[in-house]
Amino acid sequence: MNDISINIPSLAENIRIVESFIDNAKEELSLNDDIYGNIMIAITESVNNAIIHGNQGDKNKNVELSLSVENNVLVFFVEDQGNGFDYNSLPDPTAPENIDKPGGRGIFLMKALSDELEFQNEGKTIKLSFYLD
Template sequence: MADQHRILVVDDSATQLIQIRMLLETSGYEVSVATDGVQALAKVKEQMPDLVVTDLQMPNMDGLELVREITTQQLPVPVILTTAAGSELIAAQALHAGAASYVPKSALATILLPTVRRTLELQKAAQTNQLLASCLDRTEMSWALTNDQSLVPDLIGRVESILNELADYDPGQHMQIAMALDEAIVNAMIHGNLEIDSELRRMEDGQPYLDMIDARMNESPYGDRRVYFRLVADREGVMFTIRDEGPGFCLDDVPDPTDPSNLDKEGGRGLLLINTFMDEVKHNEKGNEITMIKRCVSDVQESPVAEESSV
């Protein structure tokens, strides 16, 4: 059940609107539609949806302009882009401007619903109680996680509560941090520890992919491995380190995560989001550890996070 989350779908193509609407309504979501950014922005202000799914290329106000307006006006609603070949540069700009994620139109049937569900889970986890004023200056915490994906939203909710006390991120930055963490941690669990090939998601509506996850969760050595998650945060920013116990991977084998032309490719999608949302990303030589830094001020030379990241 989707708990009747309200989703606004924005697209000037009637065919595309029908396709996305059917996918979402079949899964229990309440869907409203708009045919351009101007109409969408008015609907967001009139009745705030839980999520916006928008095309990029539209008349009057395109998807990039819509994301910029939502971010500028600090409207607390995450935006997922639907991207087509040829829109890679605009999509990359929209992600930098505050969009939460994207789904290639060529993979709507397999990726849209999981992305929507995950974004809504992370949005809920990020809505923490801010009534208690904090004098916290710096914190360091670490977790040793099993490969249970259901742990991830709660962990990110805990991280968000810490960052709310420490760092001055806006709502869009909080959402992007949550999305980057989700991609990195789930990748460490599924592709790192369980060694499951993402290509299985293309087969039989992804069922072999899910079956393999269930099998390896209870199979040695895969299910015995852990994901080690470390956070170091201060008033200037935060550093995350995520390490799995799998064999690692070669970064050269995935599309360049900093190149917008790879935006429409499913492979490497998580790394592209991570590199877009974080200020600094590093991998160890083995390929089983990623370090991500997100700053909230421009000068971090004196911060503990900056000092640790240079070690």
């Protein structure tokens, strides 16, 4: 499978494009249901964050989603056109004062569901890796 990427205008309804992209990868790579479920949640969450927080819902800004396979590792990059953020000072969603807050779990979820999570480009790019074996 070659590297593939798509650009998605920052509209919440475009999450369905992301879901199709992941469904195609599942078919192409014969992913099992466990890894597929983890990828679907982590990547849609990441793109959602890029749309809402990164690009501030500006439909004139795109989110780029790309996928490659390197040495049995499925690697996704999600990049927005926002200003980035300080990913080292995120509140802990499991802390008592944050338990009842509706947001703040996205990155926590992405870390839990992916095998590796890395921020790049001042937080404008997120790299999520999933081991295939």
